[in-house]
Amino acid sequence: MLFQIDFKAGKPVYLQLVDQVRYAAASxxxxxNEPLPSIRPLAEELRVNRNTIAKAYAELESQGVIxxxxxxxxxxxxxxxxxxxxxxxxxxxxxxxxxxxxAHHLQVDREKFLEMVKERLDYFESKSTxxxxxxxxxxxxxxxx
Amino acid sequence: xxASEPAxxxxxxxxxxxxxxxxxxxxxxxxxxxCYGFFxxxxxxxxxxxxxxxxxxxxxxxxxxxxxxxxxxxEVAVKSRxxxxxxxxxxxxxxxxxxxxxxxxxxxxxxxxxxxxDLLKRFGLNLTQKASSMSKGQKTQLxxxxxxxxxxxxxxxxxxxxxxxxxxxxxxxxxxxxxxQSSDPExxxxxxxxxxxxxxxxxxxxxxxIEQGRNLLTMVADDARDRFKKISVRFQAAPxxxxxxAGALQIKQNGREAEILANGNSEKLMAELQSYHPEDLRxxxxxxxxxxxxxxxxxxxxx
Numbered sequence: 001m002l003f004q005i006d007f008k009a010g011k012p013v014y015l016q017l018v019d020q021v022r023y024a025a026a027s028x029x030x031x032x033n034e035p036l037p038s039i040r041p042l043a044e045e046l047r048v049n050r051n052t053i054a055k056a057y058a059e060l061e062s063q064g065v066i067x068x069x070x071x072x073x074x075x076x077x078x079x080x081x082x083x084x085x086x087x088x089x090x091x092x093x094x095x096x097x098x099x100x101x102x103a104h105h106l107q108v109d110r111e112k113f114l115e116m117v118k119e120r121l122d123y124f125e126s127k128s129t130x131x132x133x134x135x136x137x138x139x140x141x142x143x144x145x
Numbered sequence: 146x147x148a149s150e151p152a153x154x155x156x157x158x159x160x161x162x163x164x165x166x167x168x169x170x171x172x173x174x175x176x177x178x179x180c181y182g183f184f185x186x187x188x189x190x191x192x193x194x195x196x197x198x199x200x201x202x203x204x205x206x207x208x209x210x211x212x213x214x215x216x217x218x219x220e221v222a223v224k225s226r227x228x229x230x231x232x233x234x235x236x237x238x239x240x241x242x243x244x245x246x247x248x249x250x251x252x253x254x255x256x257x258x259x260x261x262x263d264l265l266k267r268f269g270l271n272l273t274q275k276a277s278s279m280s281k282g283q284k285t286q287l288x289x290x291x292x293x294x295x296x297x298x299x300x301x302x303x304x305x306x307x308x309x310x311x312x313x314x315x316x317x318x319x320x321x322x323x324x325x326q327s328s329d330p331e332x333x334x335x336x337x338x339x340x341x342x343x344x345x346x347x348x349x350x351x352x353x354x355i356e357q358g359r360n361l362l363t364m365v366a367d368d369a370r371d372r373f374k375k376i377s378v379r380f381q382a383a384p385x386x387x388x389x390x391a392g393a394l395q396i397k398q399n400g401r402e403a404e405i406l407a408n409g410n411s412e413k414l415m416a417e418l419q420s421y422h423p424e425d426l427r428x429x430x431x432x433x434x435x436x437x438x439x440x441x442x443x444x445x446x447x448x
Contacts, residue, residue, distance in 0.1 A: 007346050010374060010411075010430040012367040040327065044319040048347030049180050050326045105419060105426050 001030050001037070005046055013048055017056035022065055025076055027127050036066060036074040150213045152177045152299050152334040153198065157207035159358075160193050167193040169358040170207070175351075177298070178331040182345060182352035182366075183338040184437045190358040191338040192232075195303050198336075199229055211299065225254065228292035232304035234284045238277030242270050242287060249291040256294050260324050264290045268316065282313040289317060293325045300325055302337040306344060314344055322348060342434040349433060354440045362440050370430040373443060374411040378403050378418050379425040390414055395442055406431075408443065 001024045005016050024030040039057070043050040057074050060066045066074045103113045153175035160168045168190040175181040185191045196202040197209045200216040200223070209216060216223045236245050242265075250256040265272070268286040276284065285305065292300060300321065306314040326333045339345055352369075354362040364372075373394075380401045388396050393414060394406040401424075407414050411428055418426055436443065 005347070007370065007432050008429040010371065010428065012371070013347065040323055043326075044323040046347060047315070047318055047322065047344075049350060050322060050330045051178070051180075051350065052347070054330070105415065107422075 003037075003042070003046060005048065014052050014056040014059065017053065018059050018063075021056075021060055021076075022063075025065060027124055030076050032076050032078045034076050035072075036076065038073050150177065151175055151210075152179075152212060153181075153336060154210040154213075155194065155197075155207070156210075158194065158197060158204050158209060159206045160190075160197060160202060160204055162193075167358055168197075168355075171355065171358065171360050172207075173353050173360060173363060175334060175336055177334050179350045180335040180345075180348045181337070182342065182349040182433070183336060183355065184340065184342055184352055184433075185338070185355035186340065189355045191355060192303055193358075194355070195229075195301060195336075195338060198301060199224070199227075226297055227299040227301055228295060228297045229301045230285070230288045230292050230303065230305045232307055234288040236276035236279075236284065236287065239275060241273050241275055242279075243272040245276060245287060246291065246294075250294065253295040255296060257296055258294075260296075260327070261290060261294050264293065264320060264324060267320070282309050285309060285317065286313065289320055293320065296325075296328065296333075298332055299334045299336065302335065302339070304339055305337065306339065306341055314341070318344060318348065340437075342437055343432060346433050352433065354437055356441070362436075362444050366433060369433065369436055372409040373431040373436055373439075374407045374428050375431055375435075376405045376407055376411060376414055376418065377425070377427045377429075378405070378421075378423045380421055380423050384421070390417060395439075406439065406442070 001021070003017060003020055005013055007013070009016060011019075021030065021036065030036070036057070037045075039050055039053045043053050046053075057066065057068070061068055061074070065077060067077050068074050100113070108116070151174045153173070155171055155173050158168055158171045159166070171190070171194060183191055183194070193202065197204050198211055198216060200220050203217055211223045212226060214223050237248075240248065246261065264286075268283075268290075270283060270286060270290075274283075276287070279287070289305075302321075306317055309317065321335060325335070335348070337345060337348075342349075346366075349366045351365050352363070353360055380403075383401050388398055388403055388405075390396065390405065392408065392410045394408045396406075397404040405414060405418075407428075415426065415428055431439065
């Protein structure tokens with residue numbers, strides 16, 4: 001997978017990487033058991049400190065998104081998050097709040113916001129190519145390639 | 146060495162050249178395993194400070210410790226654990242690349258041949274070329290190889306990329322990230338002085354801005370980017386009076402548009418600006434380079 005970092009985003013670089021892996025996992029760009037780039041080449045390519053990448057991967061591991069197999073690297077886990085439902089919902093809530101605040105700043109009204117959320121949900125569902133991901137999604141996954 | 150021992154600890158360092166004070170009461174601490182940026186304008190005292198780390202100069206007051214040791218008393222112990230790349234590298238002109246590398250390796254207990262071969266190939270250096278006929282970029286590449294191969298605990302870089310073309314600069318930084326940190330990254334400490342800050346942006350964990358020999362600002366890079374933000378706003382109509390916001394560091398206003406520097410209170414400012422129902426409102430972090438340029442304004446307001 002390819003990463004894009006932005007020092008002006010106001011978000012620590014390691015969290016940007018965390019978000020992008022989670023995004024890639026959610027959108028099916030990265031599939032379970034697929035390897036993540038190893039730390040050294042990725043650090044060189046993005047020209048960031050290796051510690052930053054290591055920190056991002058450690059964070060993803062603690063969130064249960066990826067797992068490290070010693071000597072082999074990091075892999076995206078099957079979609080079984082260790083968090084309880086309420087914790088997961090709480091995590092999502094902060095993200096939603098952020099989006100709501102941004103929408104307010106950009107003067108996107110309630111109806112338009114909800115419409116956009118639905119649109120994105122449809123988009124991700126149509127893109128999801130993984131049938132074995134424990135999600136209760138009813139849509140039949142399609143292979144996009 | 147204890148795990149918590151800082152790689153570098155400078156306490157109230159002062160160094161004068163005649164009457165001219167180059168470094169005044171400078172203190173800073175570099176954790177082991179961290180990449181530390183040392184930013185300052187020309188003549189701010191960066192090189193003087195670095196020379197004190199290497200015992201090329203002695204402090205007139207205050208102290209300098211490298212791995213807890215005094216570079217003046219334990220010069221060999223300190224130097225065996227660090228490498229230094231100066232801004233202008235000089236090699237014996239009659240030596241070839243091969244001879245230069247052997248010469249440097251002869252001083253070191255440890256020399257990683259794999260890294261050497263890897264970097265020679267990467268930089269495309271010709272082993273039989275004499276140093277006298279090498280370009281500035283090639284000399285810097287050679288200096289970097291001699292600095293990285295001993296795999297020292299501390300890499301001191303003084304303006305390493307100035308005067309190099311963008312591709313060589315890029316390779317230089319990739320090498321520092323890749324080859325230098327290839328094993329034991331927790332132990333590999335980088336202390337880099339530069340004014341080409343944007344290139345090192347992703348590498349820097351923590352930094353100090355030095356001005357006229359004084360420590361102007363020391364911060365963790367992520368904290369700095371979180372704290373200092375630039376808010377751009379475009380109103381529907383020009384506000385009748387010039388904008389004032391409590392807590393804004395700087396306000397630049399031009400008709401309907403304004404740019405506001407925020408110091409840790411960007412959310413409050415954003416909310417305040419929102420009440421004007423602007424056409425456009427954006428907030429972005431300052432880059433380390435912008436923080437450096439604005440550091441005088443920033444610190445005046447903090448003080």
